[in-house]
Amino acid sequence: MNESNQLPLQLQSRVTLCSREEAARAVAAEIATLVRARPDAVLGLATGRSPIAVYAELLRLHHEEGLDFGRVVTFNLDEYRGLAPDDPRSFRAFMRARLFEPAGFDPARTHVPDGAVPDAELESACAAYERAIAGAGGLDLQILGIGRNGHVGFDEPGSPADSRTRSVALAPETRADAAGAFGSLDAVPRAAITMGIATILSARRIRVLAFGATKADAVCAALTGPVGPDVPASFLRRHRDVRFFVDEAAAARLRAVRSR
Numbered sequence: 001m002n003e004s005n006q007l008p009l010q011l012q013s014r015v016t017l018c019s020r021e022e023a024a025r026a027v028a029a030e031i032a033t034l035v036r037a038r039p040d041a042v043l044g045l046a047t048g049r050s051p052i053a054v055y056a057e058l059l060r061l062h063h064e065e066g067l068d069f070g071r072v073v074t075f076n077l078d079e080y081r082g083l084a085p086d087d088p089r090s091f092r093a094f095m096r097a098r099l100f101e102p103a104g105f106d107p108a109r110t111h112v113p114d115g116a117v118p119d120a121e122l123e124s125a126c127a128a129y130e131r132a133i134a135g136a137g138g139l140d141l142q143i144l145g146i147g148r149n150g151h152v153g154f155d156e157p158g159s160p161a162d163s164r165t166r167s168v169a170l171a172p173e174t175r176a177d178a179a180g181a182f183g184s185l186d187a188v189p190r191a192a193i194t195m196g197i198a199t200i201l202s203a204r205r206i207r208v209l210a211f212g213a214t215k216a217d218a219v220c221a222a223l224t225g226p227v228g229p230d231v232p233a234s235f236l237r238r239h240r241d242v243r244f245f246v247d248e249a250a251a252a253r254l255r256a257v258r259s260r
């Protein structure tokens, strides 16, 4: 792991340059410390490719070191509208398969927005999600990926700093990125329920994972561009305990910042 060299000085407090595996070990170790200190810790979780290695490492810690997730409380960032929790393409199904079941989480303590909630109940369901997070004591640590367009969760460009859990329209590039998982672009839902920027920023710690060249522009914009709704991930710079774990490819444009 390389916390310093090759990155501009002003980025070093927020960015760790490392491999996907090193990031997974570091973030999982941090979660393990949190859970050992407080077995009912509250985790904010993400789906997508970026956190998969973290979840695999948490599984290893569960099986090999007896890390107990039985009382841990979780809140996922987002879910596609129109997908029931048992739909294999849902984020609930992803979490169940990758983490919740194999690592022994209590299903009653795992929360994912309900994508199948009827329109008439949408607003109250989103408000209830916010209340549940607050009622659990707030998020101790939020894991985040970052979209190619700088989104976090499904907070697409245009999402304001004070946004909370709500229904959003998905950006064309986000739907295009999801087409593989749904078989075709047409099959990708057009909307999702997502925690808002303010929800995410309320977490006590935020750990962002970004790997590969496709993330280089978003990572650079988030860390060095203007802070604002055009690049929702830029709002993360307002948080006092945020760390981006990025590999060489995702950091490519950050090194260019230094050499200017």
Ligand code: GLP
Pocket: 046, 047, 048, 049, 050, 051, 077, 078, 144, 145, 146, 147, 148, 152, 153, 154, 174
């Ligand atoms: C989706 C998710 C985000 C995720 C992003 C990046 O849009 N809603 O939470 O961060 O994709 O996904 P990946 O990690 O697969 O690159």
